[in-house]
Amino acid sequence: xxxxxxxxxDPTRREILQFLVNGPQNAGKIASQFDMSxxxxxxxxxxxxxxxxxxxxxxxxxxxxxxxxxxxxxxHAWFQSFSKYFEFPxxxxxxxx
Amino acid sequence: xxxxxxxxxDPTRREILQFLVNGPQNAGKIASQFDMSxxxxxxxxxxxxxxxxxxxxxxxxxxxxxxxxxxxxxxHAWFQSFSKYFEFPxxxxxxxx
DNA sequence: TAGATAATTAAGCGAATGTCTAAATTAATT
DNA sequence: AATTAATTTAGACATTCGCTTAATTATCTA
Numbered sequence: 001x002x003x004x005x006x007x008x009x010d011p012t013r014r015e016i017l018q019f020l021v022n023g024p025q026n027a028g029k030i031a032s033q034f035d036m037s038x039x040x041x042x043x044x045x046x047x048x049x050x051x052x053x054x055x056x057x058x059x060x061x062x063x064x065x066x067x068x069x070x071x072x073x074x075x076h077a078w079f080q081s082f083s084k085y086f087e088f089p090x091x092x093x094x095x096x097x
Numbered sequence: 098x099x100x101x102x103x104x105x106x107d108p109t110r111r112e113i114l115q116f117l118v119n120g121p122q123n124a125g126k127i128a129s130q131f132d133m134s135x136x137x138x139x140x141x142x143x144x145x146x147x148x149x150x151x152x153x154x155x156x157x158x159x160x161x162x163x164x165x166x167x168x169x170x171x172x173h174a175w176f177q178s179f180s181k182y183f184e185f186p187x188x189x190x191x192x193x194x
Numbered sequence: 195t196a197g198a199t200a201a202t203t204a205a206g207c208g209a210a211t212g213t214c215t216a217a218a219t220t221a222a223t224t
Numbered sequence: 225a226a227t228t229a230a231t232t233t234a235g236a237c238a239t240t241c242g243c244t245t246a247a248t249t250a251t252c253t254a
């Protein structure tokens with residue numbers, strides 16, 4: 001749990017997550033998006049992986065990273081524990097089966 | 098934005114938030130829940146307030162703290178930005194008006 | 195007004211964090 | 225087999241963080 005909150009605390013790591021919404025990317029492509037050394041990005045990716053917010057899949061010489069649902073669900077559940085106190089904005093009308 | 102993620106990164110601050118789900122409490126009552134000095138708790142409360150996750154209301158000699166919806170909504174909205182990638186668990190059946 | 199209570203602010207210290215460069219590892223290419 | 229490319233690991237350094245004790249501000253009550 002600590003690892004997840006720690007992971008999303010850093011602005012660079014949050015940008016990495018948002019970048020991966022567009023789809024999986026290898027470490028090099030991710031690093032090229034930031035004005036920061038590759039080892040630093042590699043370290044950020046490691047922390048995100050430890051938090052189960054991303055998954056790493058080795059593809060030959062490259063390592064592809066993609067968002068991991070499990071970590072997000074855990075944090076989302078934590079937020080739900082506050083819904084008894086105040087409701088979050090919801091659609092006017094919604095029907096789900 | 099940074100202030101909010103920073104605020105929920107610390108386990109003590111998360112415990113304070115969960116404690117306040119039971120209702121508003123003054124600083125002394127909050128501090129008595131933790132095996133930690135009052136100044137430390139005071140500092141934690143300050144960071145939570147800066148993040149708009151709690152509100153402080155002065156009541157005479159006491160200061161009452163309660164959860165603040167605005168900060169939670171902001172973080173919640175950040176999470177929603179990932180919903181295009183994968184859906185979070187939802188109830189089997191739900192009808193809202 | 196003096197004294198007690200509630201809470202914060204100030205100052206200081208060790209631990210954790212984020213960054214870098216340099217070196218090491220792993221895989222593809224020639 | 226040697227070379228190049230992708231990525232991580234290691235080591236070092238400055239900054240930030242969380243905690244403590246001591247001092248300060250504000251309020252209540254006798």
